[in-house]
Every structure is written in structure tokens, then in C-alpha cells.
Amino acid sequence: MHKLGRGHRDxxxxxxxxxxxxxxxxxxxxxxxxxxxxxAFDFFYSQPQxxxxxxxxxxxxxxxxxxxxxxxxxxxxxxxxLCNDLQVEPQDIVMLVVSWHMKAATMCEFSRQEFISGxxxxxxxxxxxxxxxxxxxxxxxxxxxKFREIYxxxxxxxxxxxxxxxxxDTAIGMWQLLFAEKHWPLVDYWCQxxxxxxxxxxxxxxxxxxxxxxxxxxPQLSDYDAEGAWPYLIDEFVEYLFENGIVQRRN
Amino acid sequence: xxxxxxRNFKIEAFKHRVEVDPKYAEKTWKILEHAIHEIYNHNxxxxxxxxxxxxAYNMVLHxxxxxxYSGLVTTMTxxxxxxxxxxxxxxxxxxLEELNRKWGDHNKALQMIRDILMYMDRTFVPSNHKTPVxxxxxxxxxxxxxxxxxxxxxxxxxxxxxxHRERKGEVINRGLMRNxxxxxxxxxxxxxxxxxxxxxxxVSASFYSGxxxxxxxxxxxxxxxxxxERRLNEEMERVSHYLDAKSEAKxxxxxxxxxxxxxxxxxxxxxxxxLVNMLVDDKYEDLSRMYNLFRRxxxxxxxxxxxxxxxxxxxxxxxxxxxxxxxDPVDFVQRLLDMKDKHDKIINVAFNNDKTFQNALNSSFEYxxxxxxxxxxxxxxxxxxxxxxxxxxxxxxxxxxxxxKVMMLFRYLQEKDVFxxxxxQHLAKRLLSGKTxxxxxxxxxxxxxKTECGYQFTSKLEGMFTDMRxxxxxxxxxxxxQYSEMGDGPTLAVQVLTTGSWPTQPSTPCNLxxxxxxxxxxxxxxxxxxxxxxxxxxxxxxxxxxxxxTFGKGQKHELNVSTYQMCVLMLFNSEDCLSYKExxxxxxxxxxxxxxxxxxxxxxxxxxxxxxxxxxxxxxEDDAFYFNDKFTSKFIKVKIGTVVAQKExxxxxxxxxxxxxxxxxxxxxxxxxxxxxxRRVLDHNSIVTEVTTQLQSRFLPNPVVIKKxxxxxxxxxxxERDKADRKLYRYLA
Numbered sequence: 001m002h003k004l005g006r007g008h009r010d011x012x013x014x015x016x017x018x019x020x021x022x023x024x025x026x027x028x029x030x031x032x033x034x035x036x037x038x039x040a041f042d043f044f045y046s047q048p049q050x051x052x053x054x055x056x057x058x059x060x061x062x063x064x065x066x067x068x069x070x071x072x073x074x075x076x077x078x079x080x081x082l083c084n085d086l087q088v089e090p091q092d093i094v095m096l097v098v099s100w101h102m103k104a105a106t107m108c109e110f111s112r113q114e115f116i117s118g119x120x121x122x123x124x125x126x127x128x129x130x131x132x133x134x135x136x137x138x139x140x141x142x143x144x145x146k147f148r149e150i151y152x153x154x155x156x157x158x159x160x161x162x163x164x165x166x167x168x169d170t171a172i173g174m175w176q177l178l179f180a181e182k183h184w185p186l187v188d189y190w191c192q193x194x195x196x197x198x199x200x201x202x203x204x205x206x207x208x209x210x211x212x213x214x215x216x217x218x219p220q221l222s223d224y225d226a227e228g229a230w231p232y233l234i235d236e237f238v239e240y241l242f243e244n245g246i247v248q249r250r251n
Numbered sequence: 252x253x254x255x256x257x258r259n260f261k262i263e264a265f266k267h268r269v270e271v272d273p274k275y276a277e278k279t280w281k282i283l284e285h286a287i288h289e290i291y292n293h294n295x296x297x298x299x300x301x302x303x304x305x306x307a308y309n310m311v312l313h314x315x316x317x318x319x320y321s322g323l324v325t326t327m328t329x330x331x332x333x334x335x336x337x338x339x340x341x342x343x344x345x346x347l348e349e350l351n352r353k354w355g356d357h358n359k360a361l362q363m364i365r366d367i368l369m370y371m372d373r374t375f376v377p378s379n380h381k382t383p384v385x386x387x388x389x390x391x392x393x394x395x396x397x398x399x400x401x402x403x404x405x406x407x408x409x410x411x412x413x414x415h416r417e418r419k420g421e422v423i424n425r426g427l428m429r430n431x432x433x434x435x436x437x438x439x440x441x442x443x444x445x446x447x448x449x450x451x452x453x454v455s456a457s458f459y460s461g462x463x464x465x466x467x468x469x470x471x472x473x474x475x476x477x478x479x480e481r482r483l484n485e486e487m488e489r490v491s492h493y494l495d496a497k498s499e500a501k502x503x504x505x506x507x508x509x510x511x512x513x514x515x516x517x518x519x520x521x522x523x524x525x526l527v528n529m530l531v532d533d534k535y536e537d538l539s540r541m542y543n544l545f546r547r548x549x550x551x552x553x554x555x556x557x558x559x560x561x562x563x564x565x566x567x568x569x570x571x572x573x574x575x576x577x578x579d580p581v582d583f584v585q586r587l588l589d590m591k592d593k594h595d596k597i598i599n600v601a602f603n604n605d606k607t608f609q610n611a612l613n614s615s616f617e618y619x620x621x622x623x624x625x626x627x628x629x630x631x632x633x634x635x636x637x638x639x640x641x642x643x644x645x646x647x648x649x650x651x652x653x654x655x656k657v658m659m660l661f662r663y664l665q666e667k668d669v670f671x672x673x674x675x676q677h678l679a680k681r682l683l684s685g686k687t688x689x690x691x692x693x694x695x696x697x698x699x700x701k702t703e704c705g706y707q708f709t710s711k712l713e714g715m716f717t718d719m720r721x722x723x724x725x726x727x728x729x730x731x732x733q734y735s736e737m738g739d740g741p742t743l744a745v746q747v748l749t750t751g752s753w754p755t756q757p758s759t760p761c762n763l764x765x766x767x768x769x770x771x772x773x774x775x776x777x778x779x780x781x782x783x784x785x786x787x788x789x790x791x792x793x794x795x796x797x798x799x800x801t802f803g804k805g806q807k808h809e810l811n812v813s814t815y816q817m818c819v820l821m822l823f824n825s826e827d828c829l830s831y832k833e834x835x836x837x838x839x840x841x842x843x844x845x846x847x848x849x850x851x852x853x854x855x856x857x858x859x860x861x862x863x864x865x866x867x868x869x870x871x872e873d874d875a876f877y878f879n880d881k882f883t884s885k886f887i888k889v890k891i892g893t894v895v896a897q898k899e900x901x902x903x904x905x906x907x908x909x910x911x912x913x914x915x916x917x918x919x920x921x922x923x924x925x926x927x928x929x930r931r932v933l934d935h936n937s938i939v940t941e942v943t944t945q946l947q948s949r950f951l952p953n954p955v956v957i958k959k960x961x962x963x964x965x966x967x968x969x970x971e972r973d974k975a976d977r978k979l980y981r982y983l984a
Contacts, residue, residue, distance in 0.1 A: 205962055205965045205966065212977055227935070228935075228978065229935030232958045235955070
């Protein structure tokens, strides 16, 4: 704040008073609008998320509640407890959304950094606030773009740290979870096909391309193009569907 | 002289009119009319040309041109009508003759009349837009004779009838015909065309349509074509003799259409005599005739080509998938070569070396050779056979000829990398067993392969030759250094093979007999002394040995055996009887190899230096082996070795194929990376096309494999998909 000129400082104060946000947010908005107060308000209110102020002391307390006694991380037990407090099941997909906000590196673990900055970005510093946020987090899955980001995030999050590919069982579990939200009629056949024919880990490319496939190609495969540069696994899946008469082949 | 008054001379215009006698015109015309009559009555000799000319001249001069002209028309017309009657009256064959004669007369008369009336022709006619005299004469002839209703049809019918008869074999008066047709031409090309040519073509068409139908029912293909050719020649001759030259193209196309084009399919597919039979029976003359005739009609060549192509493909396919043929690879390839030779000759002799046919032949061969995925192996075996013994005593040029022909087949292969693998294996065996007929022939083959496929293809093969030479030098050096110490030990000949150049073989365990082992160690020490940093591994599965053996009655034989066989036999120096298990334990040779080795020592007639109990053909775990004292052979030197190149067994074939597939993956990846590095961004289909093009000289990559390689490269972060267009790939530097 001391680096700003007096005019700017005043504007920051005004902004904070009116919107009730933190200095950081005020600075962001004013910079974006070239230090015009009206423009800054426009900028701020057009943001989808209203960043509320969080108290870092509360966050520390929260973290310590869930942290593992031996390691500076929230591990399985901690996550369990967190879910309990939030009144959600551990395998509820909203936890994936939470992990996404936290930019968690791997499932069932949160580092201090991840947990705290995650909660900050959500604008919650207590369990009550967190619980209240859950429905809106769930709603984010309905947004196309967010869903894609979450879906692609899930790959890195669900796989083992040292591996490049995602183990098949985990992948199938994730798909069933994700496609329960965004309905894809062929998801069961896909999982069946993989178990019968493929039996190997899933590459990142296949993972991300599958979403495109589910979104753009209709279940009767009428606009599937064999020259469409789909990963070979998806081509084989299409063959599998034709062979087993699940979809009629078109000439 | 007195000066005279000068007078101006004036020549005054001729003022007074020439009085023309009103009857002058009529009188003059009468003279001329009379002259015309006389001319037509062949009585011209009494006339004075000069007088008549002057009369005509005067008439025109005095503005009586019109009278003269119309008088001419009337008179001539009258004469022509008389002539028409006389022609009509002519009977039968005399009709044409009469017509011809009268035509000649008319022409002569016309010429004379024209000469007389030349002044009118030159002045009155053009300025009054009248038809010139000569032309007028022709037109009048046309209108009054040719188009007279009694003559017109009769003329046409007579002409057509004569032609028809000539076609049927009668002799007709060609000179007369020529005159008549020339007459028609002179009357104007439209007269010729309308009054003769068009009906002539129509009639000819139906004639040939009928005749061709008749022929095709009763003739075979070759005969039919002969007849067609004859008719065609006939018509051309006819035209040259008595028709207008322009009719040639028209009548020939009629014959071509009726006799050839309409029956093309039937001819070509005729049973027992069609194109396929001609090809099979090498009927060069018939094929040549077909080629020359069919070239005249649209789709003619393509019809022949298509039938030939499908015949070749079918025959070739039968050849390559016939299980009997597959038993003998050398025979298999020989048959392919024979088939190629045969058809090359046909194209050369009968089809005029036509490039399009050559291409059809090539594409057919390429098609069916690749139907059998063992073709590369078999071609390599064929070369192996030739280089091993087939080319013994053959001259250098003939060797080149054989190898060049093999190269032609090689070019058709899509999977050249498979061929390379087998060629390497077979070459290795040839080199190591020393069984090559001619080093020059080997080298010549390598050179041909290099020319065809580039340096990389043959660099390893050449490495193999180098190793052989180097080994010889090494051996010399070895023996020179060991001279004093060798004594009675076995003589060793070592070939040192550089691992990268020779086909990879897993090294198998094998316990060498003590005597052999010691001399081997001496060699190892010598070699490593001069080449530090290298590692030597004995390839016991590839060696040979010559052993002297003494049998029951003291007969000595020299046995040429493989290293494995030597190890087994040496065991019998200390034992008379050994069980399979004991042999296995002592030698540590892998079971499948050991069984094969024992089979060749004990179960082959004439080579059974060991005796087996029980005497079955297969080796069982509890068999017992005895040294066969009773072994006899009429040869002193007996060859029992089994290191000859053979057609692979199923599992071996499978293994080789797998290795080939594995080798292809990095090649495909290298191609993808090369392409992406230079293009930076490219869509999927273009990558597949480019990779296929780049690799086609070695093999045909499978698009699915290419796709998998792309995905593997994405995994390893060499490439990424474009964010906006998922069909596009980007190179990641």
C-alpha cells in the first residue's frame, strides 16, 4: 500500500469499504480498470466468484484439525474427518471439485499449501462456511468449461505420482463417477470394453480425448469419422460396439 | 514547201449508233443453239470455234446476255431430258455403262460450250449473279439425271448391289464404279454424301452387323479376328480403288463398330479361345491381331488390359496361396519368374511393348506377390539356393540375368524389410558354412540391392563380408603365433563376427570337449591380446566340425558335423552307450536343439553314426544311444551337418515376424518425428500419408500402428494435440 500514490490509496480504501473485499482484490480490480473506480466496480461485480475475506488464523486451525500427526499433510484419516464435518460421503464427486480448487497433486492427500490456499480461493475459513459452499461447488460441474477442466484435472490427481498413465481400475471408477454427472450412455460399454480388451493403463491423451468423444459423437455413432484422429483405443471401442451389435454399422 | 496552215486535228467521237438488227439477237442465238445441238450430237467438228465465240461475245455486248443464258439453260435441259430417257431405257448391267458414257459426253460438251461462252461466263455471269456455265452444267446434270426419280433410286441400288456382290466374293467392274463415284463427287460432295455415301454406310453397317453375328456364332476368337481383319483390309482397299478417300475413315469406323466394338466382350471372354486362352497358350499371332484391331475402337485396349489383369491376378493368387506350392520355396519363386518371363514376352511380341500393358503386369504382380506374407522369405531362399549351388558353372552374364530377374520380383515386395531380415540370416549361414558358389555373384547381388534400396539396406551385409575377410587374417596371425605350441591338437578355424552386422542369435550354452576348449581359450587369449576392450562369445549353434571316425571293421570316415553334433559324438570316445538324459547333462545343449541334433545322427538313413533304442523316429527322454559300429557309407567324407538355410517352421516364422514388427516401430517413430520437425503443425491424415510415402521403399506401414506411435510420442511429450482442433498435432521442441 505504501508504494501507491495518495490518489490510488484513497481509491483502494473506497473500494474496500464499498465491496467489503480485501486489499488484494481491490488492487486487482483497480489495476484492471486502470484506476477508474467505476470501471473497477464493473470488473469486480462481473467476476463469478465473490472473494470473501478469510482469516488466516482460522485456516491454520482448520488445517491442524485434519493434519496427520506424523507428516505435514492431510492424509486419509484427515480427509475422512473433513468429509464427515462437511457432511458429504468421501466418494462424493464434490470432493473432486474441492481437490480441483486446491490444485491437489494427488487424491486422498492435501498438503498445507494446497489446503490453505484452496480454502482461501474458495473464500471460506470455517467449516460452516465450507459446508455452505458445497452446493455451489456441486453446481460447478454443470458448467461445460469447468467440467472439462475438472475432468482433465482428475487424470493427474487420480494417477500414481510416479506413473505417466492411470491404472485401469482407478480410471474406470473415475469415469463412472464423472459420467454420472454428465450423462454419457456408452460409459458402461466403454468400461466393459476396456476390461475385456485392453487391460492396461490409460494414457493422458486417451483420457482427455474420451471426453471430446462423449461430447461430440452421438451414441449411435452417426458422426463418428474413422479418419478423425481419435486415439486408437477409441477406434477399437467403436469396432467393439459394431462387432457386438450394440450400434448398427453405417455404410 | 509552203507553210501550211496548221490545223488542229480532232478526232471526233464515233457518234453514230450501230444499228442492231432487232432480229440480230434471235439470229445469233439460233446459231448458237444450233451449235449446242451439234455438240450434243457429236457433230462438233463442223463448227468454227472462233465464229461461235464471236457470236456469243456480240450477244453479251449488245446486252442480250440474259437471252443467251436462259437459252443455254433451256437447250441444255432439253438435251439432258433426252439423255435421261436413254439412260432409263438401258437394261440391267448396261445402265451404269450408259450413265457413265453419257456423263463423259456431257462433260466434253460442257467444256466446249463453256469455251464458246467464255465471255459471258466472265462478264455477264458474275455481274448478274448467275451460276457459271460449268457449274450450271453440273447442276443441270444433277437435277435432270441423277435426281430424276427413275434414275436416282436405280443408281443407288445398282451401286450398292455391286458392292454387296463384291463383298460376297464376286468380281465387279471397279473402273466403272470409280467413274460413277467420281461423277458424284464432281457434282458436289453433298451429292456424293447424300446420294451414295450415307446409304452406303447404313447398308454396310447392317451387312456387317449380320455377318459379324453369323461369324461369332460359328467361329472361335482367333478365326473371327482374322475375318474381321480381312474385312477391314478389304474395305480400305475398296475405298482406294473406287470410292472417295474421305470415305475411308467412315467405312472403317463402321466395320470397327459392327465387327469389333459390338462384340468385344464376347470375343474376349469366349470359352476355349478367348483372350485368356490366348495368353495361356502363347498365341502371339492371335494376340497381336487382337491388339491391332482393338486399338481402333474406344475402350479396346482397356478391355484387353482389364481381362489380362484379372487373369494375372487370379493365376498369381492361385500360385501363391496353393499350399502345395508353398512346400518348396525355390520352386515357388521359379514359377513366379517363369510367369513373369512368359508375360513379358507376350507384351513384347504381341502387344508392341505397350507401356500401359507393362504397367498392368507390374501392378498385378505387386498385388498377388504380397498376398502371401512369406514371399519375402521365399525369394531370399531362392537366391540362397542359387548362390549356394544353382549357379555353379554358369557364366557371369547368365548370373547377372538371373539375379536381375530376381530383383524384379524383389521390387514388387511391399515388405522389403522382412526380406532384408531373411537375407541376412541366409547370407550368414552361407558365409559361415563356406558354401557359396561365387563371391562375385554374392557381391553382385549386394550391389543390386544397394542400387535399389540405398546404402543403409546393405551396410550390414557388407559388414558380414568384411568380418569374414578379417577373420582369415586373424587366423593367419593366430597360427603364426602358435606355431611352436600347436602339436597334435585340433585345428581351429574361427570367424569373428561383429555383433551389429550379423543376425542376432541368442547364445546358447554348450559344453565343449576338453581338447576343443583348450585351443579355444588359446585363441581367445591371442585375440583379446590384440583387441583389448572387446568381448568374445562362442556361438556354438553356428559352428561346424570335421571329425575322423573309425568304425567296427576299421573303416575310417571323415564326418562333417555341426558343433553340437561334435560335442555329442565326442562323448562316445569314453562311453559306448549313453542315455538321452546323460547326453543332455553332459553337453547342456538346449532340449529342442539337442533332439534335432540326435535325430540327424541316429535316425537318418546313410548317416546314422549312432544307433538308438528304441528305433523310433522321435527322440524320447528315456532313449539310449550307442555308437554304431556297423555304420557304412560309400563316401569317405560324410556330411551330417544341419546348418542349411531352410524354410522356417511356424514358431520361427512367428518370431521373425514379431521382430520385424518391433523393428518397424522405431522406424515409424523416426519418420513421424522427422516430418513433424520440419512441418511443425500437421493434421492426422497428412502425417499418415507422409509416413507411408517415406517408408514405402521398405514396407507398408499400417495406419493403426502409425496412430499408436503418434500416441506414444504424445505420451513422451514429443508431440501434442492442438487445443482448438483435435485432429492437428504440434511438434514440441
